[in-house]
Amino acid sequence: MIFKKTNKNKIIGYSSGVFDLFHIGHLNILESAKKNCDFHIVAVTTDDLVKKIKGFNPIIPFEERKKIIAALSCVDLAVDEFDIDKISAWNKYKFDIIFKGDDWKGTNKWNKLEKEFDKLNVQVKYFKYTQNTSSTKLRSVIDKFNHGKL
Secondary structure, three states: OOOOOOOOOEEEEEEEEOOOOOHHHHHHHHHHHHHHOOOEEEEOOOOOHHHHHHHHOOOOOOHHHHHHHHHHOOOOOEEEEEOOHHHHHHHOOOOOEEEEOOOOOHHHHHHHHHHHHOOOEEEEEEEEOOOOHHHHHHHHHHHHHHHOOO
């Protein structure tokens, strides 16, 4: 589904992620994002793309992850993310602001994207990464459990 900007006075925000093993860090970022825009689009990464970019399959299947994201009051539209190209996402959704966890701030990838988005008048806003909870940590615990190491 594509949302077309119909009112220039509305701020359209965009977030994306795998959202596997949904946790408080995900919720914090999505709720903070919604506070900074009028219409919040959230792209959920497909299973195939997760496998391609991260080298593993998500624990929670794509359709379930997308349904969880779509059910949140801080999300106005949940969409499929088939491609990690954020400029391509902008071409499709024409958002005014893109949100990301601050663990990405200062990376080569996001420094480059900030420059590209600046040319498009798109603000990049980072939110604090939740240090004590992450999908990577949760996945590690599950893997240890599955291998009898817990």
